[in-house]
Amino acid sequence: MTDPNRERYRIRETAFYLFTQQSLPACKPVLTPGWVITIFLFMGLIFIPVGLVTLRASHSVVEIVDRYDIECVPESSRIDKISYIQDDSIPKNCSRFMKVRKYMKAPINIYYQLDNYYQNHRRYVKSRSDKQLLHGRKYHDTSSCQPVELNNGQPIVPCGLIAWSLFNDSFTFIRERAELKVNRKNIAWKSDRDHKFGKNVHPFSFQNGTLIGGGKLYPKIPLSDQEDLIVWMRTSALPSFRKLYGRIEEDLDVDDVIVVNLMNNYNTYSFGGKKKLVLSTSSWLGGKNNFLGHACIIVGCSSLVLAIVFTLLHLKYRR
């Protein structure tokens, strides 16, 4: 009788037996008051410092924002901005002054910011052909690009609404009469340049149709080097967005005044969108954004408050 017993005992020791009997060794955390208070305190103590550090990083960023869409339309045309912007005969150049309030360390990122512009609209997002961007005219199935697919039977490269509506305001920056050098390279993602836009694909019959959308491209430069297009074609997530225009690779000192000569070509007036020019340095956390820091601090503080409330209630209603 001993053998089967020993056998059974041995079986009972195995992990598989414990598994079938649902008695595997388990960790069973229980929300005891001690743990609850500890966790609340711990969260408070983690998030408040993190929030402060985040806020500090955000404050270290210097940002100059200049809205120019209204100011750059002559007073006389402000009643009907749309016909102004659509009239090709009127020169669109415009000068803006930006005062540097704080020392800005290079590299300084230049962004243009558009508002109320639905780059995330389904019709817009879908209106492109990734294969055409990579393979050029060799690739024919570009039906997704409707209605900017063909021009007089000729395929348009790059096709689709996104490319067609390319942003075409341009900016030059002058400090004390000298033009600031703006680096327009490396503003697009490396993977985009290398793998999404063909090195041998050149624009073809682009913006040649009856309706001209936005900017034009240099027909001789391959798409992979047209970084403005690549940046533009990374559609934004929300209707208000910034896109990288270039980088100023010189430091800017306090009280420097920068003259921006810009070509106000792009039509945002039809849909009431704003246009802004942004100069911003960046920290290890990116650009200026107090939200994240505030959120961390709020969460941390709420945890502390909850810890206190819980402790008080716990002491008041002793079992």
Added chain:
Amino acid sequence: MARVRKSSIHLSKLCSFSCCCRPPSTTDEHARIGQKGYSRVVYCNEPDSQEQIRLNYRGNYVSTTKYTAANFIPKSLFEQFRRVANVYFLVVACVSFSPLAPYSGPSIVVPLIIVIGATMAKEGIEDWHRRIQDVEANNRQVEVYDGNGSFKEIKWKDICVGDLVKVHKDEYFPADLFLLSSGYQDGVCYVETMNLDGETNLKSKHALGVTSVIRDVETVKGFRAVIKCEDPNEHLYSFIGTLYYECQQYSLSPQQILLRGSKLKNTDYIYGVVIFTGHDTKVMQNAMDPPSKRTRIERRMDKIIYVLFITLILVSFIGSLSFGIETKKDNGGDYRRWYLRPDSTTVFFDPRRPLVAAFLHFLTGLMLYGYLIPISLYVSIEICKVLQSIFINQDQAMYDEQTERPAHARTSNLNEELGQVYTILSDKTGTLTCNSMEFVKCSIAGTAYGRGMTEVEVALARKSGEILDEPMAIDAVESGEYVKGFNFRDERIMDGKWMDEPHSDVIQKFFRVLGTCHTAVPEVTESDQIVYEAESADEAAFVIAAREVGFQFFVRDQTSIQLHELDPISGKTVDRVYELLNVLEFSSARRRMSVIIRSPEKQLLLLAKGADSVMFERLSEHGRMFKVQTKEHIERYSEAGLRTMVVAYRELDDDGYKMWEQEYAKAKTSVGADRDDLLDELADRIERDLILLGATAVEDKLQKGVPSCIDKLARARIRIWVLTGDKKGTAINIGYACGLLRPGMKQIVITLELPQIEELEKQGDKDIIAQASLESVEQQIRDGKSQVAKESSTEFGLIIDGKSLFFAVDENRVNCFMDLAMSCATVICCRSSPKQKAVVTRLVKSVTGKTTLAIGDGANDVGMIQEADIGVGISGVEGMQAVMSSDFSIAQFRFLENLLLVHGHWCYRRIAMMICYFFYKNITFGFTLFWFEVYASFSGQPAYNDWYMSCYNVLFTSLPVIALGVFDQDVSASLCLEHPLLYQEGVQNILFRWIRILGWMFNGVLSSIIIFFLTINSITGQAFRNDGHVADYSVLGLTMYTCVVLTVNCQMALSINYFTWIQHLFIWGSITLWFIFLLVYGSIPPPLSTTAYKVFIEACGPSIRFWLTALLVAITTLLPLFTYRAFQTRFRPMEHDKIQTRRS
């Protein structure tokens, strides 16, 4: 008593005088042969004849599978798409290839295929198991006459109608056979029909005289006959047919039919002709799908799905309305959003037809927000339930070592219902008690024999406060060798000592009656021991008792019974042969049986045993010597929960007997409706003037652990009703013994065994009796109710008998009665018939509106088991009928506590939490999509990459939820049993209340809001990396998705508190899997990975802001639930919280 003796076909048929050729049906039924419904023709022993082949009856191939190889795909697909949710997903999948779809077609089709495929695979595997069983049955071998003078073995499936087969002892019949002859000369054979009706006793079948001579190959060779009979039908106990043999017609009855599914016993072999094959056999005609039962949780889940559908429609409607307005605005002279080219657009975005566009967008919305409906919910629940059932089957705590039977979940879809049982309806015999009868006491010549106390007596003694000197309960292994069915200890009787007792002659007669007055058959086992095949356990106990005392019954043949007896004078064992003249059988109406024998001394004797009520009135004047003492003893025995039987005899004179015998023989051969009445009357005439010998007491032993199990169930506040066929007294005593009735509990008894009713019954006017009974029952119910209302603090036990029950469940009184019953802690219905059991079950189910569980072991419990929400069968001794119709089977009643309190509680909790969590995770995900739409002018652009979305339900959130559904435990099994009150969580449905479900849904919406708004505010706008790049559409999608995966998985970790390595692996593994997926998917070339290409590795991975945001969002979404749980556990703890806190 009646319940055990339910068989109408008796073994005693083997006695030569007993009528085997009783006309089974009236002749007019036989006249219908050849007409519609009676057209079957069988050419015996000529299966290959032209005529038989032309009839083209089905083969004997049997298939119980749901599908065949050919129809599996279409049929199982059809089954799948009977669910509304699946149809919805199919339509979505079809439409997803049109331009309406917000995402690419394959991304929705693949998850659907996975989900449907998993369910179909499960169906397929289940069906495969059935098929294996079929193949096993179809390939069994049987001997068939080959027409050339010999028998050869062929497979069951190759048998044809008309084949002549030979079946050996202990083999199953391969088809429905017409019995030609058997190993016995008179053509009798015995069959066991356990698989058909659950009865374990043997039944005899009898061949026709003309065919019973066909017993060897020579006679078989020449045998040719034609049978014309009824068409295949499901009636097991009827058969109409005619045999045309040698120019004669013979009527056939069920007596000549051997049914497939039954087994040949005690007979060496039989010859039979195949009549019905395969699916034409009666057992297959009877086979029907068990009624499919759905659980409360599932029914509520359907409602939640509808709620979600309404939400889906609402959200889509809001979306399409806003979209329509936005689109309409584009219809200006100077195209408002010129970059969308509203001048040259498709119908979907046409600003000139905003209504059409809005409507089409509504359809798009239905697809986009379809993530609100969890596609994998059904399949996940099914997988979980199957795994839960495996755990139930594997549980060693429910494994009976004696019978080597584990618990078995026969259906997997009722697991969580086990955790919500409000009422248990239990059978008594075989369920609470073992149904192994033990002879424990007897009263002979006014002296009580038999020492020791039964469990009931111990309980009674405890109740009345007596202090017991020593634990006197009779223990089977107390002394000497244990003999099954015999637990009688008395040194005055045993070992031949009875000869020294004052009334030794009476004792001798008493045991002689026990040894001869029965219908048992002795069988010698291999070890030369004699075992008895009796039709009831009581009867076996009597014969065994006689044997143990020294009256060993060892041979029964057609005309005699032989006993080894101890001769008091010589002190030696002698063989005595009793000539058996008549057997007056037991019936529930007569409640007695007797035999007429001639002793070796040529004395003519009538030996009788029966219920006290009928026996005492049949005693002769001089036979009442010990009546007073015997009656007193019987009373005491039945108080002790014992089953009693009075034993008496009578000496007959030859002349009187001869006259009676002639009449009796005539009556037996008579034909007509009044035949049975006539026989009863004749029996009644001779069973008179009896001389009392004594009484027996047989114990129906309680099963092991029943009282403690009932105590636990009662502490879990489960109501227990006992429905039994027993007498009121026995039922009450068993009630006390197993703790259903407790001291301090007031009894309310509703009965019709009242003097005035009995008085009326003697007068015999049925209408008056009915009227009086009705009034009496009504009065008693009213009295009971007022009594309950008066004393609200005391517990009540209600005892009602079957007759009263018949009146009480009458339409007008049923509510009144159920009110009373519901206010009593225990209800015992005694003397109830199987049908009444089912009726009561249905009543309890409909009146309480809560889950009822019926538990039973015998064929008479099948109705109640099928009627209840959950049917539990005890796989005990009474055959498999109850088990076959049950949802769960267990070997012992006490395992019910594990099944309910442990597995039921766990499964309920698991499924409830799982469903809540499922809705939570899908609402969280679905609503982030909606919030994004608000910022994308409701254009229907999803926030995420197509394949992120399609993997959500199948990859990143599926396994943890299955782990929750299969493995989660709030408290361990032993604590579940220690704190039965925990079970109330399920009964009150605390974990699946609407408030809780809506709470989880609200939590989902809250999580989605936190995820969306925290993410967009932290990530977008400014640069999100130190090199100045900004977050685009793909970065936001990835970040939000990461937050969703983190959130739902961490919420899971927070809402369970049981982590084995499996939970850890699944939860943290799912999160890891998401990042691995990102790496893999992100490195696939852009044409396939589209917006996901290198997003993680190039943009998000190196960004500290990304990780910080993910951490913040995950913690913030957890905060509401954590706070709620922390405060609720501390200040409004639920039962399981209390136990957990106490334990830690």
